Amino acid sequence: MLLLLAFCFYLRFIQVTPLALDPCSAYISLNEPWRNTDHLFNESQDKPMCDNHLNGEWYRFTGMAGDAMPTFCIPENHCGTHAPIWLNGSHPSESEGIVQRQACASFSNNCCQWSTTVDIKACPGGYYVYRLTKPDVCFHVYCGHFYDICDLMECGGTCLDTGDCVCSSGTVLGPDGQTCLDENECELDNGGCSEICINLKNSHRCDCGKGRVLGKDRKSCEDIQGCQNSNGGCSHTCAPLGDSYQCLCPRGLVLSEDNRTCQVPVLCKPSSIEVAVPKDLVGGLELSLTNSSCKGVSNGTHVNINFNLKTCGTVMNVVSDKIIATNLITGMPKQTPGSNGDIIIRTSKLLIPITCEFPRLYTITEGYVANLKNTPLEIMGRNRGTFPFTLEIFKDKDFDEPYRETLPVLKLRDSLYFGIEPMMRVNGLETLVESCFATPTSKNDEILKYYLIKDGCVSDDSVNINFKGSSSPTLQVPVFQFCRQTT
Ligand SMILES: *[C@@H]1O[C@H](CO)[C@@H](O)[C@H](O)[C@H]1NC(C)=O
Numbered sequence: 001m002l003l004l005l006a007f008c009f010y011l012r013f014i015q016v017t018p019l020a021l022d023p024c025s026a027y028i029s030l031n032e033p034w035r036n037t038d039h040l041f042n043e044s045q046d047k048p049m050c051d052n053h054l055n056g057e058w059y060r061f062t063g064m065a066g067d068a069m070p071t072f073c074i075p076e077n078h079c080g081t082h083a084p085i086w087l088n089g090s091h092p093s094e095s096e097g098i099v100q101r102q103a104c105a106s107f108s109n110n111c112c113q114w115s116t117t118v119d120i121k122a123c124p125g126g127y128y129v130y131r132l133t134k135p136d137v138c139f140h141v142y143c144g145h146f147y148d149i150c151d152l153m154e155c156g157g158t159c160l161d162t163g164d165c166v167c168s169s170g171t172v173l174g175p176d177g178q179t180c181l182d183e184n185e186c187e188l189d190n191g192g193c194s195e196i197c198i199n200l201k202n203s204h205r206c207d208c209g210k211g212r213v214l215g216k217d218r219k220s221c222e223d224i225q226g227c228q229n230s231n232g233g234c235s236h237t238c239a240p241l242g243d244s245y246q247c248l249c250p251r252g253l254v255l256s257e258d259n260r261t262c263q264v265p266v267l268c269k270p271s272s273i274e275v276a277v278p279k280d281l282v283g284g285l286e287l288s289l290t291n292s293s294c295k296g297v298s299n300g301t302h303v304n305i306n307f308n309l310k311t312c313g314t315v316m317n318v319v320s321d322k323i324i325a326t327n328l329i330t331g332m333p334k335q336t337p338g339s340n341g342d343i344i345i346r347t348s349k350l351l352i353p354i355t356c357e358f359p360r361l362y363t364i365t366e367g368y369v370a371n372l373k374n375t376p377l378e379i380m381g382r383n384r385g386t387f388p389f390t391l392e393i394f395k396d397k398d399f400d401e402p403y404r405e406t407l408p409v410l411k412l413r414d415s416l417y418f419g420i421e422p423m424m425r426v427n428g429l430e431t432l433v434e435s436c437f438a439t440p441t442s443k444n445d446e447i448l449k450y451y452l453i454k455d456g457c458v459s460d461d462s463v464n465i466n467f468k469g470s471s472s473p474t475l476q477v478p479v480f481q482f483c484r485q486t487t
Pocket residue numbers: 042043044045
């Protein structure tokens with residue numbers, strides 16, 4: 001019997017998380033003095049720090065790092081790094097348990113250039129623990145802050161002798177009854193702002209989205225009417241176009257999705273990320289990635305940097321339905337031969353964050369008769385990037401020898417052995433076969449489908465699914481026949 005079936009698999013990368021202990025006792029202390037908001041980062045003296053060793057554990061700020069994360073915007077070049085991370089939201093009370101808050105990294109006058117979610121818990125004893133994930137890019141650091149200790153109430157003639165603390169305006173008493181935490185004015189009525197409210201230490205300010213500016217009242221936002229106003233919101237050139245205007249980019253750069261910001265072109269391939277930086281933009285700078293041994297190569301017009309998901313310090317992150325790979329290109333002046341190797345001059349800085357997004361869900365389909373080539377199956381995606389998988393049918397349950405040159409001729413009660421393997425493994429992620437169905441012809445979009453796996457569960461008792469190694473599912477399926485007559 002010749003198989004005239006098509007099998008279709010839906011695969012999703014799932015996150016593997018370890019078992020949880022009580023975070024109030026099982027935490028890791030962050031106590032580095034440079035982590036404190038009072039620590040200014042001076043580029044000519046220090047190397048920027050990066051929290052890329054954090055891995056989703058629970059952390060507590062102690063010692064010279066501070067007591068808790070700041071809940072107001074920290075400007076760039078604080079906390080020992082370029083982009084300090086602060087908490088956009090209030091600390092919880094003990095009774096609230098574990099809460100989620102947005103954490104923002106500020107950079108180039110944007111208080112929330114990058115953001116992530118952190119879990120926070122108020123512990124008995126008046127301290128907080130935070131579940132912190134690895135930032136997408138370097139150089140980002142989670143900040144600690146020393147909060148003020150409240151003054152004992154100065155008793156005039158009228159007060160009761162309770163010994164209660166009083167915090168100054170703009171701050172509220174923390175759970176330990178001593179620390180004055182910042183009051184987040186933005187949580188009440190968005191701080192009166194019509195768009196973005198930014199909490200500052202003991203105060204707040206309003207801001208507007210791209211292409212809009214703050215009005216005279218400093219609260220509402222107005223549209224930018226043309227290029228004369230804030231350059232039309234364009235990062236580079238603004239040019240009038242009929243009644244409106246458009247943003248233009250210098251040669252070699254491309255407009256990003258917001259139609260206003262120019263960016264370097266990035267090509268996201270599963271085995272390589274290719275960045276071409278126009279030579280005009282970098283001048284005499286030498287470009288390197290987070291791992292500084294990965295350097296750019298000049299071809300006269302461009303400096304090209306090629307790397308992949310596993311090399312050069314690339315950070316992988318999972319955000320809802322996407323896998324995001326990031327790295328950072330840094331430009332430094334070249335060291336001239338003969339100069340003292342110890343002295344480096346950092347006259348100008350060039351930082352280009354590189355991001356590639358890959359979907360987490362994949363459809364793999366094997367029109368079995370038509371496709372018996374020894375080539376990996378390439379899955380087409382939209383213009384972002386996808387990971388390829390191989391799908392092979394093996395001769396027996398050892399999954400060693402695939403059918404390649406010859407078509408298998410199988411009888412009912414024989415078994416089919418499927419092996420699915422992602423060509424690119426992502427640490428901390430496993431592949432889940434979400435569904436698998438067969439159709440009676442070599443097309444996978446037939447109306448008649450028979451599900452072997454549905455919603456991650458085996459829906460036919462005879463199917464045997466196994467995980468050989470860490471993330472390559474194998475499937476054993478007894479041969480079956482569709483009752484309908486096929487031609
Ligand atoms: C950074 O350090 C250099 C060298 O010690 C010093 O001259 C400069 O003023 C410092 N810059 C800032 C912003 O503190």
